[in-house]
Amino acid sequence: MADSIRIEGLDGVLESLADIKDVSKIERALKKACALVERSAKQKAPKGETGELARSISSRVEVDGDELVGIVFTALEYAPYVEFGTGLFAVKGGRQDVPWCYQDEKGEWHTTSGQHPQPFLGPALNENREQILKTLQEGQK
16 A cells, blocks of 8 residues: 555646635626616616516626636517617618507507617616726736
8 A cells, every 4th residue: 555645737736726715706796796887787777666677687798618708688579679779760770661560458549659778778888998908807806
């Protein structure tokens, strides 16, 4: 029986463990940055009658291969229409055969040429860009 055990390549393993520690610091910083954007987007989102859109905004960090990805999102189907507008008012062009009519769930008819954009996610990101960069830089230290 041997008195000692020798492990070849231990230096590489220790370096890998140090990298994992650094990644966890960066991941925490990215979560913090996403939370900053999430809070801002919730404040900027139109509240409407129920505030459902603002309440639906969330964030998470995912690992995509060897990259960390921060995501601020809402799963509501109508959210892109609020952010980018519709019809004649859509940011990148929308429905042009206007006006059009639709019937709501109460059976009432409405005529519209579209909805003006009410951006909340884009501005939340843009207005916090400097703080996001600062937070991520601190996570690399």
